[in-house]
Amino acid sequence: MCWGNICRSPMAEFVAKKIFADEGLDARVTSAxxxxxxxxxxxDSRAKSVLTSHGYPCSGHNAHQIDESEIMSADLVIAAEPRHLQMMKQMAPDADNLRLIRDYDPNCDPGTSLPDPWFGSTDGFQDTLDAIESAMPGIVDEVRSLA
Structure with a gap:
């Protein structure tokens, strides 16, 4: 979950899909x-380029906006920034499945945002990918606990 569903959240989606498959996890992963x-x-073409260069398949993405029913039907919804969590809590006040991606990275302080590479160079997309990959072991553990 990010702002426009063209950079951070699809990057996280495609990383998660590959890592979950590699780990033998049967989980449906989407982004919004x-x-x-x-x-x-x-x-974003820069996001796609960085993912592809690291071996992450990433075709067929179309951005969409999350809504209350999507939030409530998911086992887990992971946001890029605290403000995204707040916006989703306004959409779905009863949701107890909302998390922040960097909270899964043991090297980050709670509440740390995933860097938004939109306004920068390709290097920013690499930094975002690095941050997503650092959070993945914790996310894998959480998804396993939900199974």
Whole structure:
């Protein structure tokens, strides 16, 4: 879950899909944004380039906005930033499945945001990928605990 569903959240989606498959986890993974401004759009080409260069398959993405029913039907919804958590809590006040991605990284302080690479260079997308990968062991553990 990020702002427009074209950079951070699809990157996390495709990383999770590959890692879950490698770990033998049977989990459905999707991504979305809290905004509808990019609805129907593709993943940012810089994000796709960084993912592809690291061996993550990443085709067929179309941005969409999350809604209350999607939040409530998920076992786990992971956000890029605390403000995204707040926005989802407004959409779905009873949701108890909302988490922050960097909270799964033991080297981060609680409440740390996933870097938004949108305004920067390709290096920023690499930094974002590194942060996502650092959180994945904790996410894998959480998904296993839900199974």
């Amino acid at each position: 944004g809290v905004s509808d401004e990019e609805h129907g759009g593709p993943m």
